[in-house]
Amino acid sequence: MSSSLASVDGLAAKPAHAASGTRLAVRRFLRNRLAVVGLGVVVFFVLFCFVGPLIYSTDQTHTLLQQVNQSPSSAHWLGTDAVGHDELGRLMYGGKVSLIVGLSAGVLATVIGTLWGAAAGYAGGWIDAVMMRVVDAGIAIPALFILLVVSAITTPDLTGLVLILGLISWLVPSRLVRAETLTLKNRDFVLTLRAIGGTHARAIVRHILPNSVSTIIVAATFQVADAILLVAYVSYLGLGVQPPSTDWGGMLSTGMTAAYSGYWWLIVPPGLAIILVVWAFNAIGDGLRDAFDVRGRA
Numbered sequence: 221m222s223s224s225l226a227s228v229d230g231l232a233a234k235p236a237h238a239a240s241g242t243r244l245a246v247r248r249f250l251r252n253r254l255a256v257v258g259l260g261v262v263v264f265f266v267l268f269c270f271v272g273p274l275i276y277s278t279d280q281t282h283t284l285l286q287q288v289n290q291s292p293s294s295a296h297w298l299g300t301d302a303v304g305h306d307e308l309g310r311l312m313y314g315g316k317v318s319l320i321v322g323l324s325a326g327v328l329a330t331v332i333g334t335l336w337g338a339a340a341g342y343a344g345g346w347i348d349a350v351m352m353r354v355v356d357a358g359i360a361i362p363a364l365f366i367l368l369v370v371s372a373i374t375t376p377d378l379t380g381l382v383l384i385l386g387l388i389s390w391l392v393p394s395r396l397v398r399a400e401t402l403t404l405k406n407r408d409f410v411l412t413l414r415a416i417g418g419t420h421a422r423a424i425v426r427h428i429l430p431n432s433v434s435t436i437i438v439a440a441t442f443q444v445a446d447a448i449l450l451v452a453y454v455s456y457l458g459l460g461v462q463p464p465s466t467d468w469g470g471m472l473s474t475g476m477t478a479a480y481s482g483y484w485w486l487i488v489p490p491g492l493a494i495i496l497v498v499w500a501f502n503a504i505g506d507g508l509r510d511a512f513d514v515r516g517r518a
Contacts, residue, residue, distance in 0.1 A: 255507020
């Protein structure tokens, strides 16, 4: 029996055309210019935020009143803010927080949504109906509203913000994975596994999820973009990470009042960074969706 299970697992998990299919997907992705540009933008900002501070070292902790609200110059390439912090260094520091929270929350939301959607789709019947009604109810409540309520009750740190974002953002991935599971659970390799005594957990872990990887990856890229945008929303309203920490949304919030005095460098850089990163992840998601689209390969 165990050898039969291994044989079925081998056929499903490592199809003969898997390697060629992956290479074809990569080529299709690379032909999508917007997706490639988006990937380049993401790589740039990752290096900018995580490697940049090692090269361009600034003091982002202490108040430096002697250099408050200075315009861009050779000493401070993007000027300084209302407490004397170098704006370029602040952009790196805030971007690191935004990317860490966005990536972590996006991955967490995708994991939760994947497990929920796979379980619901595989179980079917009344279990599927109940689980998906929970999803429908959650989608009906705006994520931003939940974030504002939670942030008003408590002041979340980075870990808390990741958990909150992950727990309210898993609903859409769950619906995508459920739809994929509904088509996969009736495939021959899953039915054969069940016929020779394979467990439901084995069917999901060894067959359903590996064959849903394209859907999961695409969903993850969009979830990261949404998480970064949600962090910017709540931080702009003053309910995100608290000083001395900051993120791009928090920089926008503190820079808005100074913008009326003509200090444009306090809002343009973080605003552009948010727009570019969110666009980049969406472009990557679109490129991956087209690359994995079997119908588009004909």
